[in-house]
Amino acid sequence: MLDSRHQVWLNVLLLSAMMETVFGEGCFSSQELPNRLSLQSTKLDLSRCDITRLEPSTLRTYLSLQILDLSYNALEEWDFSMFQFHNVLQKLDISHNKLRTVNCSGLQYIRGITHLNMSYNPFETLFLCKEFATLTKLRYLGLSATKIDHNDFMNIKHQKLDTVFLGLEDLQQYEAGSLQLLNTEKLHVVLPKTLTYSALLLYDDLNITTTLEISNVLCEEACYDTIRHISYVIQKSKVSKLIFSNITVSWPEMATILQIAWRSTVEYLSIYRFTLVRLFSYEPINFSKGSVKVLEFENVIPQVFLHSSRKHPVTIFSEMFVENLTISNAEITHLPCPPWPSIFRSLVLTNNKITDEIFVACATLASVQFLSLQNNILERLSYITSMTSTMPSLTHLDISGNRLYCDFNARCEWSQSLLVLNISRNKITDSVFNCLPTNLEVLDLSSNQLSSVHKEIDHLKSLKELYLSSNQLSHIPDCGYISKSLIYLNIEENLIHSPSKEQLINCQNVKEIIAGNNKYQCNCELRSFISTAEILQENLIGWPQSFTCEYPEELRGVKLKDFNPSEISCNIFILIGLIVGSLVLLLIVMFFLCKHFDLPWYVRMIFEWLRRKYKVKNSYREEAMTGKRFHAFVSYSQEDGEWVKNLLIPNLEKNDNSIRICQHERHFIPGKSIVENIIACIEKSFKSIFVLSPNFIQSEWCHYELYFAQHSLFGKNSDNLILILLEPIPQYLIPNKYSKLKAIMKHRTYMEWPKEKGTILCLQRNQWICVIEGREFPPTGSGPADLQCFSTAPASP
Structure with missing residues (x-):
């Protein structure tokens, strides 16, 4: 068996197959049918689709169908039995087709039908068969025929109808008195082209309805x-x-x-x-x-x-x-003032070309209560006010859809009886609030050029309804100025972007507020308004569907109800506290670093190193190698200078220039900064020898030299540091800012200068050797147990 979905599609395909490929206005293609035709469909419009045939089984599935329009098609046959399962059908329109015959046997299935239109079909007779007597709820009946006999209405003579429509343009034969059998409240007859039959029809219409x-x-x-x-x-x-x-x-x-x-x-x-x-x-x-x-x-x-x-x-x-x-x-462009007191109570002069001169100084319209001059070419509001001043009974005035503007200093003489005033769709500006009748209960200023509601509106003590939609308002009007009897306020489709909580609270006594479809800017300022709107949502008509964000672009279309920014981003005190707290924490960290790691010293050192480093950042290793002038650069404290000058350097150089040592006292260039000289000497030397002692760690320049040597051009890829521990240095004596020195002594092997007399460290062309009292020990470490030697010397230049 087919499930319901397949059954729907089967019927759709069946109905589509019966349609021509050309679809008229208001019709829809077979691709759209699944959306229009569902098992729960109650209304189906198939008018103007050029349908030529409709099988009885086509609509059998749609049991909920109440309204079916098949007008303006090409149907040639009709069988009411197709509605065998449609006992809820109420309206059927098969007018403007090509029907010549009708099978009435199925009318008994749609006894609840109230509207049946079969007019403008080429019926020879009316085809009101006996089954029409079962349509007891029928209220509207549309018929057409070329021939009407006395008995055509016999089967419906006992039915009380609301409206009978007879499209008889092509009537060719009429039997006098035939219409007398109709029982209807309204009869609409389209007269035939033949005058004789028109007269007969008209005479029969006398007392029918x-x-x-x-x-x-x-x-x-x-x-x-x-x-x-x-x-x-x-x-x-x-x-x-x-x-x-x-x-x-x-x-x-x-x-x-x-x-x-x-x-x-x-x-x-x-x-x-x-x-x-x-x-x-x-x-x-x-x-x-x-x-x-x-x-x-x-x-x-x-x-x-x-x-x-x-x-x-x-x-x-x-x-x-x-x-x-x-x-x-x-x-019409004008209507003269009545020459005598008229009994006009309602004057509707809409969609004409009436100008400001209408009813000027007209004193004969004292009974007019309702006056509509909608959609004309009125311009000056002051002329209209003067016109109404002679109408003491006027309660309702509609002058919408004109070109009205309000003169700033114009004199306004309204009728004191005016209760309802519609000035929508004009060119009214804010000055209108100085020119309004006092006793108004309903005021419509929609679709004008208002930018604000002035305080002058407070003289309208009886105002109950105020329409301000489609203007240029940027905020909700202050209801404190408006009458306390106000129960309806419409301010939708304005330029309101950031309404405040207070503005909404001031209007909380208004029972209905329509404020949707505005240019709401979703930011922190809107949070209080949203929270208040949630509380007063019973007063806000259209909440939350029509209240959406317009700005910023990424939030466009988001409902205000769903806009929930974080508390931190909106609360200035929390944000300031967070910033201040972060700054305090940063200062604490900086203080800790400065106290324990001498951060300023590192900053200065890194700055000096970077300044020098970037001068040679594009040089290649080969180019740097060609600039080497010394085998080693010696770094030491000034207090250890005697040992370096008298023991270390003489034993390394041996007065034959085979080994060249760079010493700051001999090779620093006058005029350059100390840092530049340090970096230059380190970069011109293959190795850097550091003479470590308690005096070394007390010298800031020694630490500079150690840092620059480790971070020199080849510092990361070569073993260029040689450490000589001249005197033992307890770890607790090394300051925290000398973390590099601690790391180097922890991870690198260093030489400890022996206490014994005559011990000397020598450098011979390609290797280091230890000399103790004139006796040489090879670099394999075969000397005394407490002595260490390392073969780390570079190749000779």
């Missing part, structure tokens, strides 16, 4: 008969809500519709997608008595702009006695 929408009234030329039929329907029906959509008429014809509607039962009249053609002139209408309370003109497409009448045709709207007027997306 309280909401009627008529579409496709197209009168490029004069259409007196159509307007007459529509007027008759309006006069005789009991429709309370009448909608015209996709209507093309001249203004006199539209004025006729308005005048008839004013004397009917219609309370809500909406004109949507109105194309104005042929003639645009002022048509006087008596609006003194009428039932219309709401009038809407939306998406007006004017194809004529000139008028020959003395009054502008738009003046007719100012003369209307209607409570709610909407003129949206109609390209």
Whole structure:
């Protein structure tokens, strides 16, 4: 048996095989189907995919499917039995296909369906078979046909529907009275192209529903008969809500519709997608008595702009006695002040080209409570404030999406009744806080150019909601300035980068704060804010998902909740203590080294050696060998000079110049520093002889010579040191700074000068020999037991 994963893929492949290779807008490829189709899918959009056939078994696996959209495809057959296992399906759209027949036998499986759209298929009849009577929960039904008979709606006459849509552009035959069987609250009829059937349909619409929408009234030329039929329907029906959509008429014809509607039962009249053609002139209408309370003109497409009448045709709207007027997306530039006190309560003039001159000094709009001038070309806020000052009932003003700016010294005369003000998406700056109505409860300043919230806002004592998103605020506003009744604050998408703990605490009484999607800089200064936000997270809407780091770059996208810098890096006192402690420890170590190892002395010595060493660092060993002038350099204390001059050197040199000894008294060059002379003599000698005694360890220059000799150019690769212990040196007498001497005496063999009289150490060309009272002992060590000799002499130069 196949597991669930393989079954899903099998169905995906099956469904993909049924689709054409061309996918339209909103469709998705077979590679995306596994993500869109799962066993738990509740919604599936397969519209515009050029599907020609759908097998009944295709969707059998997806038992949770509630919404299926197959509109705008190429289906030619349909069988409701494919939903045998889909008893939770609620919405099905198979409109705009090529269906000619429908198999209704499977409708019993989807009795819970509420929305079924089968319109815009080339059905000859409506195919409302007897199984439709089982769809007791159906609320929306969309149908199309070329022929309608009296019995077509018989199977649904007992069902109470919310909306029935009839797309009847291609209707060729209609039996009068057929629509009378429908039981629906709203009927939307797209009129056929044939005028005869349009009239019959309109007459049948009279008492079917309280909401009627008529579409496709197209009168490029004069259409007196159509307007007459529509007027008759309006006069005789009991429709309370009448909608015209996709209507093309001249203004006199539209004025006729308005005048008839004013004397009917219609309370809500909406004109949507109105194309104005042929003639645009002022048509006087008596609006003194009428039932219309709401009038809407939306998406007006004017194809004529000139008028020959003395009054502008738009003046007719100012003369209307209607409570709610909407003129949206109609390209009007002005609406005159009503010539007499109007009953307007709501004026919606959005998405037009209205300027600052609207309702200047207009005293006849005393009843207006809601005014929307959204998305126009208003500029000066002071003009708007002056306009509202003559509207004593105005409570809600929407002037968003304009070009408004606030003059710094402008006089602001707002209506005292204003409670809700929307000035979002303008060019408002900080000076606006000097020009706000006192009694505001809701203020929207989103998407402007505010950089801070001034203290002047404290005069808004009743403010409950404040919207400041998408501005240039760098910190959270001080809620101490804002009304104590504030319950909602929106400051998201600003430039807030380092808010403080105090700023958030000041706003802790605000029940909802939206402060996400800001430019938070995750550093130590933010730690207190984060800890406070964790405490007040019930007030912070969107915490922690929308609170992320923006800077530094390496932390971008990290949630503030997950930002946890170390205590040392953020606490200045700990950091100072650590630095001071390290310095103290370093000083203690330095003191210890200076006291026990004479560190300054080593530093000076290393400096002098390096300074000299780098002068010859690029010389090769062969070049250095050619510069040798002496067989040995003698290092000794000045107190042991008599022994060196009278015994050591005479017995080594023997006055024949066969062995040359370098002595500082004879070979140091005047004018050079002592260190330079020491290093030069050591480097010009094959060997270095050190005469050790208690006096030697007391001489600082002797120790310099020992150090430089060991670290000379060949110090690491040759045995160039010869030690003669002239007098015994107890280890405790050797200072700690002479650690090198201790190491050398510990690891190298040295000669002890005998106490017996006449004992002399001699150097003969290629070897060392010991001479005691004139008797020579060879270097094999065959002399007296307490005497040691070493054959370490270099080759003769």
